[in-house]
Amino acid sequence: MEITLQYFDGCPNWEVLDQRLAKVLDGRPDVRVVRQRVETAEDAARLRFHGAPTVLIDGVDPFADEHAPVGLACRVFRTPAGLAGSPTLDQLRAVIGGAPMSAATRVESPVGPLPGLPIACALTPSAGKEQVQRWRAFDDEHLFEVERGETRLVVHYARTDDSAQRLRDLVATESECCSFVDWRIDDDHDDLRLVVTGTPDQLAALGVG
Incomplete structure (x- = not known):
């Protein structure tokens, strides 16, 4: 398995996700982690980058939402405790392990002004x-x-x-x-x-x- 952590300079939340990935992957030598910096808006468009941080598991974004914009922006995730700058440890364990999320870990996309997962920060x-x-x-x-x-x-x-x-x-x-x-x-x-x-x-x- 290969996990790609996509980020850009200026958004600090990717470091939180990087630390959580390290905890989740402790004792998993079979998983390779690649850190990919997205530098320009053109790169973001080419990669279909939905903001920092983005985690890809064998090229697939498990937190993808079709309504999320593509571009250089900080990404905000829905977690059981509310909005946050990174998925929780349990959410990461669920998607990396390939198991369905439990009721305590899964967060349904709400109806309203903030539909879907994730949500992008307004700042460039x-x-x-x-x-x-x-x-x-x-x-x-x-x-x-x-x-x-x-x-x-x-x-x-x-x-x-x-x-x-x-x-x-x-x-x-x-x-x-x-x-x-x-x-x-x-x-x-x-x-x-x-x-x-x-x-x-x-x-x-x-x-x-």
């Missing part, structure tokens, strides 16, 4: 890189404490003349591209507090905090 690769750079610059200037919980992340920032507006701008972008978690600014304290809530997998997919 260049916009995604720019957003990461904006976050890093903001953190370097204003971050002073992070509170981590299983389903809640609270990030404390110093309040300055421009930090509140910059944080609002950053959160506005995140709310559009990563709406599978809840983004909220708590403005009722001496400091600024960014509160992000979601499932453990969803928070891990963000790579924040």
Whole structure:
């Protein structure tokens, strides 16, 4: 068996999937893993690449959906716990083992504004890189404490003349591209507090905090 992990620079979720594949494939010397970087929109069209990360098992995408767009975008998957940036360990075990997913692992495609599996993030690769750079610059200037919980992340920032507006701008972008978690600014304290809530997998997919 050959597994191909497709990704592009600028979307961090493929590293989460890479780590989960390593756990699932521990003790499976019969499986070969190939990492394939997709660099251009032309490459994405030629490969029918539905976003990062994509996992192919002997050339077949087990999470494919006919409605998913082709292109350089971050891919979001439906899991039993909600939307996340990677399939769960159990979902990967099921598709790699060739067995049908259990009721606890299988997720039906819903009816509504987000049909099918997966869903693509709204940010382009260049916009995604720019957003990461904006976050890093903001953190370097204003971050002073992070509170981590299983389903809640609270990030404390110093309040300055421009930090509140910059944080609002950053959160506005995140709310559009990563709406599978809840983004909220708590403005009722001496400091600024960014509160992000979601499932453990969803928070891990963000790579924040």
